[in-house]
Amino acid sequence: MSPRTSMSSSSQSSGSCTGGSSGSSGCLGMPSSSDMYDTMHSRKSGTGTSEVDEDPWAAEIDDKVNLFNKNLVEFFDAYVPCEAASRAARPWDDPATPFETVPTTGEETKMYPEIIKGLDSIVRKFKPARRPRFAVGSKRSVRFPYSAWEYEHNYTLPDILMSFPAEADEGWQSKWRRIAMAIEVKPTRGEDPIGVYGVKYSDEATGVLTQIAKSARNLMLTHGMLYVYIIGIYCDTARIYRFDHAACVVSRAFNYKNDPSPLHELLWRFCHHREHDRGRANAPLVRMVLGADPSLQPVTEEEVELADEKCAEAGKDRLTEDEKQACRWMTVIRYNKDGSEAGATRYLLYRLRFMNPRLFSRSTAVWDAFEEGTWEPLVIKEAWRQLARDREDALYDCLRHAFDPQNRPWWANIADYVFLHRNDEDKPTLPDGGFKLDDQGCPIRSEDFDELEAEAKLDAAASELYGLPSVTFSDDLGAREAAKLLSKQSDSPLEVSDDAIDALASGVDHPPAYDVYHRTICGWLRDANKANYNERSHMRVVMKTTGRPLCEFRSTRELVEALRDVVIGHRQLFQQGIIHRDISEGNVMIYDGWIHVFVGFLLDLDYAFDWKTALKHAGYEQIDENAWKQAVEEYNKNLPHRTRPAPPEKEIPLLLCKKEDGKDLGNEAEREAWKMRMRMKEQTGTLLYMAIEILCSYVAHDIRHDLESVFWLLLCMVLRHTRHTCYPAYQLYIRIFGASTDYDSAENKRGFLTGPMDWEVEGNKPLTTLVHKYKVLCLRNIPWDGVSSITPLTYESVLDLFDEALADASWPENDHAQALPFKIPRDGNDSSAGSQTSRGKKRAREEEARTDDVVTEPEGDPSRLPQHVSKRATVRSPLGIDTGSPESEGSA
Helix, strand or coil: CCEECCCHHHCCCCCCCCCCCCCCCCCCCCCCCECCCCCCCCCCCCCCCCCCHHHHHHHHHHCCCCECCCCCCHHHHHHHHCCCCCCCCCHHHHHHHHCCCCCCCCCCCHHHHHHHHHHHHHCCCCHHHHHHCCCEECCCCEEECCHHHHHHCCCCCCCCEEECCCCCCCCHHHHHHHEEEEEEECCCCCHHECCCCCCHHHHHHHHHHHHHHHHHHHHHHHHHHCEEEEEEEEEEEEEEEEEECCEEEECCCEECCHHHHHHHHHHHHHHHEEEEEEHHCCCEEEEECCCCCCCCEECHHHHHHHHHHHHHHHHCCCCCHHHHHCCCEEEEEECCCCCCEEEEEEEEEEEEEEECCCCCCCEEEEEEEEECCCEEEEEEEEEEEEEECCCCCCCCCCCHHHHCCCCCHHHHHHHHHHCCCCCCCCCCCCCCCCCCCCCCCCCCCCHHHCCCCHHCCHHHHHCCCCCCEEEEEEEEEHHHHHHHHHHHHHCCCCCCHHHHHCCCCCCCCCCCCCCCCCCHHHHHHHHHHHHHHHHHEEEEEEEEECEEEEECCCCHHHHHHHHHHHHHHHHHHHHEECCCCCCHHEEEEEEECCCCCEEEEECCCCCEEHHHHHHHCCCCCCCCCHHHHHHHHHHHHHCCHHHHHHHCCCCCCCCCCCCCCCCCCCCCCHHHHHHHHHHHCCCCCHHHHHCHHHHHHHCCCCHHHHHHHHHHHHHHHHHCCCCCCCCCCCCHHHHHHHCCCCHHHHHHHHHHHHCCCCCCCCCHHHHHHHHHHHHHHHCCCCCCCCCCCCCCCCCCHHHHHHHHHCCCCCCCCCCCCHHCCCCCCCCCCCCCCCCCCCCCCCCHHHHHHHCCCCCEEECHHHHHHHCCCCCCCCCCCCCCCCCCCCCCCCCC
């Protein structure tokens, strides 16, 4: 790091900048440059331009935006990958010419046309097929890209917009689907949100970053981008922001008026990137924009119409205009055990069913899709897991293996069959009171079980995956990408462990350079030693089991049947060693296939916990449900402090880290990786549905907590989507689910359980009774002062409630209208779910008062960098792709 050099007092005015850095030369390829340093970071209550409540955005970007405090050559090398930098001379004789007319005083809006003129100038020698367009965006409301979520996220007003290369549509600037990059402009250097030590502590800085982050979020969601770039301009200086699903990295500031080389180089690399067609290693290279997913391709109008016709043939809703614009092809590549390609299948994604709209998150998206050729309907889920979490594809592989008829023991089918039908009028029973065990503890087979076994094999709930999706393909694209990089580094095709693959994220001097960046790299800058916590990996799952969101139930009975089946699916997961740990609306769907085996199913194992593997790592000799129960009891009993948060002097141990008298499995590196995973398991879930005890204590997350989450999900659906006697209709929902902190959520839920239920679902006694009785069971599931024991929720107790309710003959018929849409009034006098009070502001440090400290230090030109070995990721809108040989810039 170079020593800091203060500017002269004349160039540190807090208002407009007056060209105080004119004595410095340009950044890229010139002798020296002015560079802004970082100032620490703040939260902000909001700017009020895009969303109803800005506080969530302040929390979203908190500690996630970090300055890369090295020269621009190193920034481009690490965060702007390319096959080769621009090979021709810069398109100017004097670097000060392109932006010389941009004013440095006066109104911000007067800067826009001059900045656009300069941008047009620096891309004028791009070939037409790779040349973007620029337009003012601040006077246009660019709507949130998906109308189903528009109510919650409204519109944004980016200052300047850039199109994808070769954009011909004159109205492109009003649609995120046509926008490739955003540029945020501020008239003074003092409005630069990055200062001496990083992000500044101020509401103003947080507001500026919020605007930038929203544009980045919308670009990634709209196009399925792996990472995106935003340019920030502050008077005569600029910064480049790179966002991925983990964090944001910001370049040092450079004087773009003196030398626009960094802007030119960024746009060159962005518009001239190439990747293998459809992401296949042996396919030809095609042009894409930098940061897009090469496995995504555009659709033609004819293909969109074909998808619409297939929807009608399958009895599904026809596509809306928004859905038609969102259609895209996805190529899924299958691999052999040695990592070579075994083939590929294309799927036409036509309807977005679920989306997590947060920027730095799992970013889960669930799509309805058709398989090319067969036109079989499927569901495709994408998510970005934290590296320290279990791989979802491995958990699904475990399930498929367990329920393969060749692997499933004969007695397991019988046991499940008897359990699931224990409330039937003619319930099946085990002969002679149960299974007799041999010396090894295995059930002894006899002719007495033959008839029962035959019945069990015909029952899908006992012999097949029930209440769970049938997964045909699952893959961790980021892990596969990391494994390839490890093989290159070792010069031999080694078979590497998941722990070694994840450890790759923790580089010493720079983040790892992957081939396509299905793994994030921006979280590395937060703390290289904790990259396994901060970085994420791209997961993809293809499911045959299609469905619709839980809130689209066609009758209240269907809603209850769906949740009953989810409990059965949860039990199947647990029997195979998996606790789900995130029962929520987005993870439950209603089956929508041709053959109705079950009504509802549970998906998304992102937060799941593999308790059988945990017992093995803890050294337990016996790996079964009794051992798990014993381990949980021991852990909870020995907690040094039960309630959250614990005082600093109390160290909360990791769950099942190691049993002292047990056998230590694995080497030290594997155990350390396991410890990291265990830390990630301490408290997970979706706030609205999390069990009270998990919200307010350190106890181990067990079955009973997920079963309590099923109740909160049922109650949420009832209060939001049925007619009930609460008045105002949304008030009780807000009282229970409107909290924004763990403590408030736990207290609100506890208050509901302990209070009277003085309302009912109109004309629906079975549902009202189910909610009331389930509420009583949940109350007994929670420890109280003076109560020595609890009555935990069990599969038996919860399924008995559902069976009893569904056996009631008084269910209303054809109450499809009960599935009401749910919106909370936006009147300022009304409370609203999810509203948050100000989280407060961090105290600014004295040394951060100087926001315009500048250092003069030699820089380099990224165009002279050596060819980057692994840099790619990319699509044109970004789904538009054109083929051809590499173009060169400049005159012929």
